[in-house]
Amino acid sequence: MAKLPLSLYPDPVLRRKSRVVDPARPSLRALVDDLFETMYDADGVGLAANQVGLDIRVAVIDDSGGEDPMRRLVLINPKLVGEEGEIEEEEGCLSFPGLRAKTRRAARARVQAVGLDGTAFEVESGGLLGKALQHEVGHLDGRLFIDYLPQGQKALLAGRLKQMRNEAAKARA
Numbered sequence: 147m148a149k150l151p152l153s154l155y156p157d158p159v160l161r162r163k164s165r166v167v168d169p170a171r172p173s174l175r176a177l178v179d180d181l182f183e184t185m186y187d188a189d190g191v192g193l194a195a196n197q198v199g200l201d202i203r204v205a206v207i208d209d210s211g212g213e214d215p216m217r218r219l220v221l222i223n224p225k226l227v228g229e230e231g232e233i234e235e236e237e238g239c240l241s242f243p244g245l246r247a248k249t250r251r252a253a254r255a256r257v258q259a260v261g262l263d264g265t266a267f268e269v270e271s272g273g274l275l276g277k278a279l280q281h282e283v284g285h286l287d288g289r290l291f292i293d294y295l296p297q298g299q300k301a302l303l304a305g306r307l308k309q310m311r312n313e314a315a316k317a318r319a
Contacts, residue, residue: 162201174262
């Protein structure tokens with residue numbers, strides 16, 4: 147397993163819709179292991195492939211923080227197929243280090259995906275897992291958690307987001 151470098155805002159890969167991937171692709175198992183290692187190292191709950199620069203529809207989630215191997219969830223070609231209710235809670239993202247804000251999300255989410263074994267499945271949840279499902283599928287669709295901020299939160303974070311864009315421009319120069 148290897149820890150992968152994170153793609154940070156405003157990296158364009160974070161705004162691209164990820165491509166469908168063949169679940170039988172031999173390199174997927176190693177990638178999934180690397181995604182989990184990278185996520186755990188960064189103290190995350192979920193990680194999408196585009197957050198490490200790969201525009202393919204793969205994400206991992208573990209809402210136990212690595213404590214319960216049965217909570218590890220691999221999502222290949224996931225699709226959000228249902229949402230219910232609304233909540234406003236604090237959220238963060240590994241592609242926005244140190245930034246947290248209250249977002250508006252569905253209280254429950256239902257996602258269809260394929261597992262590493264090639265079997266299609268559906269998962270539905272509220273709470274942290276429900277929020278992580280929405281967050282990671284959103285990444286794969288090119289949407290970021292800042293897109294779900296109420297106007298007041300967007301205004302409060304505008305300066306920090308501009309600073310992140312400027313820092314990225316300087317790093318590219």
